[in-house]
Amino acid sequence: MNHEPLTVPTVAEMAAEGKKPEILFWVGCAGSFDERAQKITRDICKILNHVGIGFAVLGTEESCTGDPAKRAGNEFLFQMQAMANIQVLDAYEIKKIVTGCPHCFNTIKNEYPGLGGNYEVIHHSQLIQQLIDEGKLKAEGGESFKGKKITYHDPCYLGRGNNVYEAPRAALEVLDAELVEMKRCKSNGLCCGAGGAQMFKEPEKGKKDINIERMTDVLESKASVVAAACPFCMTMLSDGVKNENKEQEIQVLDIAEITVRANGL
Amino acid sequence: MIAQILFIIILAAAIYLFSKNAGKIRRNILLGKDTDRSDNPALRWKTMAKIALGQTKMVKRPLAAVMHFFIYAGFIIINLEVLEIMIDGVFGSHRIFSKPLGSLYDLLIGGFEFLALLVLVACITFLSRRNIARLKRFSGVEMTEWPRSDANYILIIEILLMTAFLTMNAADHKLQLLNFGHYIKAGSFPVSSFIAPMLPDGASSLEMIERGCWWFHIVGILAFLNYLPYSKHFHILLAFPNTYYSNLHPKGQLTNMASVTNEVKAMLDPSFVPETAGEPGRFGAKDVTDLTWKNLMEAYTCTECGRCTSVCPANITGKLLSPRKIMMDTRDRITEVGNNIDKHGKDFKDDKSLLDNYITREELWACTTCNACTDACPVNINPLEIIIEMRRYVVMEESQAPASLNNMFSNVENNGAPWKYSSADRLNWKENI
Numbered sequence: 001m002n003h004e005p006l007t008v009p010t011v012a013e014m015a016a017e018g019k020k021p022e023i024l025f026w027v028g029c030a031g032s033f034d035e036r037a038q039k040i041t042r043d044i045c046k047i048l049n050h051v052g053i054g055f056a057v058l059g060t061e062e063s064c065t066g067d068p069a070k071r072a073g074n075e076f077l078f079q080m081q082a083m084a085n086i087q088v089l090d091a092y093e094i095k096k097i098v099t100g101c102p103h104c105f106n107t108i109k110n111e112y113p114g115l116g117g118n119y120e121v122i123h124h125s126q127l128i129q130q131l132i133d134e135g136k137l138k139a140e141g142g143e144s145f146k147g148k149k150i151t152y153h154d155p156c157y158l159g160r161g162n163n164v165y166e167a168p169r170a171a172l173e174v175l176d177a178e179l180v181e182m183k184r185c186k187s188n189g190l191c192c193g194a195g196g197a198q199m200f201k202e203p204e205k206g207k208k209d210i211n212i213e214r215m216t217d218v219l220e221s222k223a224s225v226v227a228a229a230c231p232f233c234m235t236m237l238s239d240g241v242k243n244e245n246k247e248q249e250i251q252v253l254d255i256a257e258i259t260v261r262a263n264g265l
Numbered sequence: 266m267i268a269q270i271l272f273i274i275i276l277a278a279a280i281y282l283f284s285k286n287a288g289k290i291r292r293n294i295l296l297g298k299d300t301d302r303s304d305n306p307a308l309r310w311k312t313m314a315k316i317a318l319g320q321t322k323m324v325k326r327p328l329a330a331v332m333h334f335f336i337y338a339g340f341i342i343i344n345l346e347v348l349e350i351m352i353d354g355v356f357g358s359h360r361i362f363s364k365p366l367g368s369l370y371d372l373l374i375g376g377f378e379f380l381a382l383l384v385l386v387a388c389i390t391f392l393s394r395r396n397i398a399r400l401k402r403f404s405g406v407e408m409t410e411w412p413r414s415d416a417n418y419i420l421i422i423e424i425l426l427m428t429a430f431l432t433m434n435a436a437d438h439k440l441q442l443l444n445f446g447h448y449i450k451a452g453s454f455p456v457s458s459f460i461a462p463m464l465p466d467g468a469s470s471l472e473m474i475e476r477g478c479w480w481f482h483i484v485g486i487l488a489f490l491n492y493l494p495y496s497k498h499f500h501i502l503l504a505f506p507n508t509y510y511s512n513l514h515p516k517g518q519l520t521n522m523a524s525v526t527n528e529v530k531a532m533l534d535p536s537f538v539p540e541t542a543g544e545p546g547r548f549g550a551k552d553v554t555d556l557t558w559k560n561l562m563e564a565y566t567c568t569e570c571g572r573c574t575s576v577c578p579a580n581i582t583g584k585l586l587s588p589r590k591i592m593m594d595t596r597d598r599i600t601e602v603g604n605n606i607d608k609h610g611k612d613f614k615d616d617k618s619l620l621d622n623y624i625t626r627e628e629l630w631a632c633t634t635c636n637a638c639t640d641a642c643p644v645n646i647n648p649l650e651i652i653i654e655m656r657r658y659v660v661m662e663e664s665q666a667p668a669s670l671n672n673m674f675s676n677v678e679n680n681g682a683p684w685k686y687s688s689a690d691r692l693n694w695k696e697n698i
Contacts, residue, residue, distance in 0.1 A: 008695050029682040031694070038694035059692045063681030071634050072670050073549065073656030075522045077677055079529040110518035115526065156635035161517025187640050188325070191578040196634030200673035200683055204631040207583030 008045050010059040011092045021056035023048075024094045026108065028101035029064050030231035036238065037100075037231035043260040044100050044124050050265050051136045055098070061088050065107040072197035079115065082107075086117035096120045098127050100256065102157035102230045103195070109162070123158055125168035125229050125255045132174055142264025145177040150258075151223035153182070153214070153237060154189035155230035168229045171255045175262055177225075182217040190214050192236035199232050211236035215244055226252045272354035272483075279487035286494035287502075290565055293603040297558035298546070302510040309509050312645075317508040322643040326572070332390050335383035336423065340501065343430075346377050350483050360437075363451030374452035378434060381427045382456045388420045388427070395420075402571040405580075407590035412497065412569055419498050426485045433478035435460035436471045443468055448475075500568035504644045507566040510559055511645040516636040519653055524548065549657025552618040553599040556654060563646040564596035573638035573648060579631040586631035588638035588648035594623035595651060620655055629655050630667060 014021055025048065031041040048055045066081030085108075089097075097119050099105050109121035122130075131137040139145075150172055158164045165186050172179055184190040193203065193210025203209055218226055218240070226241075228234045237252045244250075253261075302309075315321050320337065323330040349362050363370045394400050395416060403416070434457035440448035445468045454461075464474060493499045525548070527539035550556050553564075573588035574580050580587050598619045605613050620626075632652045639647045660666045666674070673683045681688045 006695075008692075010692070027691070027694075029684065032691045033682060033684055033686045033693075041694050057692070060688055062691060063688065064677045064683060066677070068673055068683050069677050070519060071653070071656075072666060072673070073653065073658075073660035074666070074674055075525045075548070075657055076529065076661060077674055079521065079525050080532075081677065081681075083529055083533060106515070106517040110515050111521060114521040156633070156637075157517050160636040160640050162515050188576070189637075190581075191633045191635035191637065193578060193633060196632055197670060197673065198633050201630070201667055201669040203582075204579070204584045204586075204627055206579070206585075206631075210578045210582050210633065213578065213582050 006042065006045050007049055009056045010061075011056045011094070012059070012061065014056050015092060019054075020093060022054040023096045023098050024089070024092075025055045025057050026065075026097050026099035026101075026104050027057055027062060028099060028104040028231065030235075031100050032062070034231055034235070036234055040100055040231065040234070040254040040256050043254070043256040043265075044098075046260050046265040047124075047128065047131070047137070047256060047263075048098075050263070051131055058088065058092075063088075065104045067103040067107045068197040068200055070107070070111070071195070072200075078111075082112055082115050082117065086112060086115060089117060089119065094119060096122075098122050098124055100124045100231065100254070102155040102161070103232065106157045106161050123164060123167070123229070125158070125171055126164065128255060128259050129167040129170040132170060137174075137259060137263060139174040139176075139259070139262040140264075143261040145175040145225070145258070145262060148175075148177045148225055149180055149221070149223040150175070150177045150225040150227055151180050151182050151218065151221040152185070152227040152229075153192065153218075153233055154186055155228070155233050156189070156191050156195050158229055159189055160187055168227065168255050171259055172227055175258070180221045180223055182221045184217050190217060192230075192233040194232035194236050199235070211240040212243060215240040218250065219244070219246075224250060225258070226250060227255055227258060228252055229255045266357070269355060269357045275484060275487060276351070276354070279491060283490050283494070286491070289603060289607070290494055290499070293599050294558050294561045294565065296554050296599065296602065297556050297561040298554075300557040300559050302559060305513060308513060309511070312511050312513070313505055313509040316511070316643070316645060317504045320643070322645075325641070328390075329570075332387035335380070335387040339380040339384035339427075342380055343377055345373065346430075347483070347486060350479070354483060359447045360449065360451045363449065370451060371453040374434070375455050378431065378454060378456035381430050385424060385427050388424045392417065392420045392424075402575045405571065405574060405587055405589065406585075407587055407593050408569070408571075412593070415496050415498075416569070418492070419496065422485065422489050422492070426482060426489070429478040429482040429485065431457045431460055432464075433457075433475055433482060436464055436475035436478065439464060439466075440468060440471050440475060443471075445472070497568045500566050500644065503562060503566040507562055508645050510562070512639075512647060512650075516639055520650075522548070522657070547658065548661040549659070550651070550654035551620050551658045551662070553595055553602060555658070556595070556619075556651060560595065560647075560651055560654075561599050564592050564599060566644055567592040567596065567646055568644075569593060570643065572641040572643065573646070576637040576641045578633055578635060578637065584627075584631040585625065586628045591624060591628070591648040591651055592646060595619060598623050620658065624655065626659060626665070629659065 011021060011024065027041050030037040063085055064081055065085060066078035070078035097108060102123060105121055105123045108119060128137060152168055152172060191210055192214060226237055228237055234252060234254060241247055241250045241252055320334060323333055352361050353359055395403050434454050437448060438454040438458060439461050441450045464471060530537045547555060553561060569589060571589050577586060577588050605615055629652055634649055636649060639649055676683050676685050680686060
C-alpha cells in the first residue's frame, strides 16, 4: 500500500494564496476531537486527495453547527452558532460542503437556509457514491472484503431525516462482499441512541440502553463488519460490540474507512 | 308518514348534534398558534391522495393494512347505500335507486354485501388481536380503560351495523320472493341469501325484521356519527386534512424560531430592527395553546394505533417515553381547555398545563429525535415536534435542562464544541497522519 502524504489545506491558507476550494470539508466536532472519528476524518481526506478534489477545511475557524443545542431545546445557542458559522462560510464564499457527520449535514443543509446560509451540502457517502459512479473509485488495490458479511446501520439523520439510504449502500456494493440487511433497516432502522443530544447525557432509566438493543440486530445479521456513516453511531455501535465482548469478531467501520481500505489508500 | 317525520327529526337532530361537537373540536384546534401550511398545494393534494386516500403507509404491517382496507373501502362505498336509505327514509320510498340503475343496482348491492362480509371479518380479526392475542402494541401506560373500551366499542358497533345490514337484505330478499307489498324484485344478495334460511317464513314477521334492521342500521349509523367526536375514531374525518397539511420538509429539519432569530440578530447587530414586532408569547410550549393548530389537529387525528410507540427506541428499551402518549395527552389537555372555556368563559385559566400535569420531563428527555415515530405514523402525525417545543420551554424559559446538557451548552458556547476541547486544537487530527 502506498501512503502518499496527506494534503489538508485550510480555507484561510488557500485564501492567502488567492484560491478557493472546490469543496469545503466540514469536519464537525466529533471528527475533530473524538479519537475514533479522527481516523474517519483522515480517511475522508485520503479519498479527496486520491481523486484530486481541491478541498479545504476551516480548521480552527470551524465551530459546532449547533445541532445538539437545537435538539436539546436551546434555540438561542443554536442560532448564535448558526449565524456565526454562516458569517465564516459566506466570508470565504463557500458554495459546496461535504461532511462526515449526518448531524452537521442535516443542520447545514436544512436549517441554515432559513437563517440565510445557502450551500450545496452532501454527506461523504454521497460523495463516495458519486466517485464510484464516475469510475474514480473502484475498490481495487487494497484490502479484500471478499465473502465477508457486511451490514449497514442507517443513521437516523441520514436515512429517515434526509432520505439518504442508497448512497452508503452503493459504497458497499462495489466490494466483493456479502451484504446483509439487519432486521430493522432503512426507514425501519433503529436509532443508535445518541441523537437528539442523547450523546451528551446519561440515558433515562429503562430496561437497557438503545445501543445494546441495536446489538441484537447486529448479532442476528451474523455480520463481521458493521458499516457506519456517522461518528455518533460509530461510538454507540463500538460500545455495543465491546459490551458483547465481540471486538474480535465484529468490526465497526465507517463507509469512508471501508472505501480507503478497499482502495489501498 | 309518521315514520318519515320521525326519520327526518332523527336525521336533523343527528346532523345538528354532530356539527355542534365537530365545531367544538374545530374551535379547540384553532386555539393553537398559527403556522403556515398553505404552500405547494399540488404536493399537498398528492400527499393526501397517497397517504389518506391510498393508505400507502399502512402497508408496513400487511395484515392490519388488508383488514383496515376492508373496513375503509366498506365505509366509503357503503355510503352510496346509506344515501339510498336516507332518501327512502325521507320520502317513504323503498330501494329508490333500483329502477333507474337496473342491473347495475344488482351488482352494487351484491358488491356491498361482499364488503359488509369483509368488514365483519376484519372487525372480528381486530377484536381478537386486541382481546385474545393481546398484541403488545395495544398496551402501554397510556392505554387505560377508556382507550381500550373505545376501540372495542367501535369494532362492536361496526359488527352490529354490518349484521343489521345483511339481515335487512336477507329479509328483503325473502319478501321480494313472496311478492309482498312494495318489496319489488331488486338487488342480488350473494351473502345475505345465506342468512335467509334462518329467518321465519311469514311475511309479517319478515317485514318486522326488515324494518327493524333498517331502523337499527340507519339510527346506528347516525348514533355512530355522533360518537366520533368523543372517540379516536374521529381519524376517519381528520386523516384527510391532517395529511393535506403534512410537514413537507425533510424529517430531520426542525423549525427555526423566528422570535429567536430576531433576538439573535439584535445581539449580533445592535442597529438591527426586526420587521415585525415580536409577539410577547413564550419560547417553546408549556401548554397546548403554545403549540400550533397543526399539532392540535394531529392530536385529534391520532387513532392510538401505537405504530409510533412500537418503533420508538426509547420505548423499546423500557423508557417512559411513548410518542402515542404524547399525542393522547395533548388531545386530553386541549379537550380539557376547551371544556373549561365552555364552562367558565374564554379567559378562564386553570392551574394545569401539558407539561408536568400530563407529560413529564423524563419523557421529554428520553427522545433521541430519530423520527421513527413520524415515519411510522400512517397519517403523518409528528410527536417529535411537540417534544422539541416542550424542551424549548424547559430550556429557554425555565433553564431546567439536565445538568449534563447544561455542560454541553456551555462547551458549545465557550469552545464551539459540545466537549471541553479548545477550538485551537481543532486541527490536531492532522498531526497523527
